[in-house]
Amino acid sequence: MxxxxxxxxxxxxxxxxxxxxxxxxxxxxxxxxxxxxxxxxxxxxxxxxxxxxxxxxxxEEARRRRMPDPVRTAAVRAVLIISVTLILAMVAFLCTMAETWLAFPMVLSSIAGTVVATWGALDVWVTRQVWNQRNGVVSAPSSTARALRRERRKSRRQAKSATRAQERIRRRGAAGQLSHS
Known part of the structure; x- marks a missing residue:
């Protein structure tokens, strides 16, 4: 039209x-x-x-679950630190090429920034590991860990019911009853 x-x-x-x-x-x-x-x-x-x-x-549905809050804040902090370090390294390189007096302090600061950026990346990894240990990892239904927990629960229930049965037998024996009346 x-x-x-x-x-x-x-x-x-x-x-x-x-x-x-x-x-x-x-x-x-x-x-x-x-x-x-x-x-x-x-x-x-x-x-x-x-x-x-x-x-x-x-x-579409999200392929992955959202990161936990502490891990996400550590990741954001690490990204900011790494980006500042990259900027420092670029400025140090440009100052070195221009042969200015600022080149040496910028090289030192970019080295320090690299150390701090490495710490930031390790912080993300450690925070993630700690969070997984404290809160547990979501296991799939076919997980071996879930099957082991199910077996442990079953054996505990059986042990409990056996001790209860033994207690009932002892109590009946103390009362002198041989059968139900």
């Missing part, structure tokens, strides 16, 4: 019929009536008949 044909009110052409509107991202095939209610329609401009409005993106 050319610009000369779009003189009516938005949502209607001159004949009072609904006109084509472009959706987000320039998609064709979405039109609105004068009442403003959006409906799906086929393309008008000689394209494929029957194509419906396509969304701009499709939401």
């Amino acid at each position: 050319g610009t000369a044909e779009r003189r009516g009110t938005p949502g209607e052409d001159l004949g009072g019929r609904p006109t084509e509107r472009r959706g987000p991202g320039g998609d064709r095939g979405r039109w609105e009536t004068a009442g403003g209610r959006g409906e799906r329609a086929t393309e008008r401009g000689g394209g494929q008949a029957g194509s419906a409005y396509r969304p701009l993106w499709i939401e």
